[in-house]
Amino acid sequence: MQTKYMNPYLAGFLLGLLLVATVYITGRGLGASGAVKSMTVQVVESVTPNHAEHTKFYKEYLSEHTGSPLKSWLVFEVIGVLIGAFISGLVSERLNLTLEHGPRINSKIRIFGAITGGLLFGFGAQLGRGCTSGAALSGMAVLSSGGILTMIAIFGGAYLFAYFFRKFWI
């Protein structure tokens, strides 16, 4: 049996406190997409080091970061997210290998949607310098104009396009 979810306002309150603590301790906010980027750069660097050395994006990344791409704050944080979410799922009895999809589509379409959506999000997060965590939430906390602009664009865009993909969900 699954336990009920936490009250959203309480969850938001706790998340806000966590974000304040993060900024107070480290001077930076939370994030997620950056870790996926570090992972991607690491993979490219190990698989085709020659390519990484000659492609501008990786060159810029490697010149801005010292040491292994995986030795980054966000990579450690996201490993923590995996652990934390797993423990939470364990405690609330929500651990289950499932593929969720809307009532009007099958698993194949869901997988296609998930990959496409991930692809767009991954690309957009690079262009927008952060995702919902790194740009929108953390940006809002420090009242960064760019972060808030990205937040409006993410949610505005989602509402704009939601109608066309309603079959995926309802």
Place this chain on the structure above:
Amino acid sequence: MGPLVPDVISNDFNYIIALVIGVAFGAILEQAGFSTSKKLVGLFYGYDFTVLRVFFTAGIVAMFGIIMLDHWGYLDVNLIYINPTFVGAAIAGGLIMGLGFVIGGFCPGTSVCAAAIGKIDAMYFILGSVIGILIFAEGYPLWEDFYKAYNFGGIRIFDTFGISQSLFAFILTSIALLAFWATSIIENKVNGISKPAIRFTPYYLGLTAVGVFIAVSAFMFPPKKAGLLEMVENLEFVNSYPLKEITSDELAYRMMEGDKKLQIFDFRTSEEYRKQSLPNSILFSIDNFFEKEPNRFLSLANRVNVFVLNEELTERKIAVIAKELGYNNIRILSGGIKTFDKLILNFDKTQTPQNKVEETTFAFREKASVKIPEMIKNNKSKGGVEKKLKRVVGGC
């Protein structure tokens, strides 16, 4: 004073902190229900506004928390990471992410969270985001110009609008509360539920009370700095405040001896300081007390910190502020720089000593009146406190 990295907490230990913060982050997201795409996209179809509630509440709480820490001098906002503003890339990137959100049903953080509890669709989403990043990386020269265009730097939203931080915080909070109310009505309509949108249960009232307390305390109580500045306007209080003094003669003696313990903090304007200042003195201001790097100088152990200004009274006021802020090793120059100038630099040689003590004093002052101007001349002015700490590098 925060941020605690890198001086209180080392950069290596910061990785452990990252792990711990991540665990809490993941647990909160999972408990809130962010580990299922059905709940996440509910926001865009009106049947579940959990995301909006969690996200907006977190943003508002964090915003007030940071304002509060800044307000009371616990956090140097000049050092924290402010996401830079590249207008074109922010809008285009955001729209693409929005599209990805309604197609994929996750965002990067929530996909990691959902994958951790076994959601297969989330694992595919992560695979997709790796591909997306690869495409961005490989095609980088194509969009590099756009990516770096319209750069406004680390500008903050209230500056963009030209309003005060408090006003913006108030407006944003009002929007959030309005959104909570309106979306509850929409949610009930979509789901065919007829309970009132706002219920005043003790639970919600308690949460609201805490929120209001945080918000009010960030603005109603005067900031530490303003409070202290007002306090030192009370002359009776300032004059009766116990402060250690240093005489012009002792200061001159320590300077001539090259006393390593001596640190002179010059609080005059930078013009006056540049025109002429005591050897090895540091240009300082009240604002420096509230900045992380400069106030390290004041916290060094075994130093004789001398505050100098033209008048003793203003020296006193600043010393009182410093003492109230917890800096103890402070002395003020008796009579201020004016007296120092008169007694030492412009020593009147025509005076005749009346007794033995004056005789030695005058002999010393005569020597000092030659040597110290020389030291001043040769002095490479230190200027203000060099700020070596840079903004934290953050972002995704």
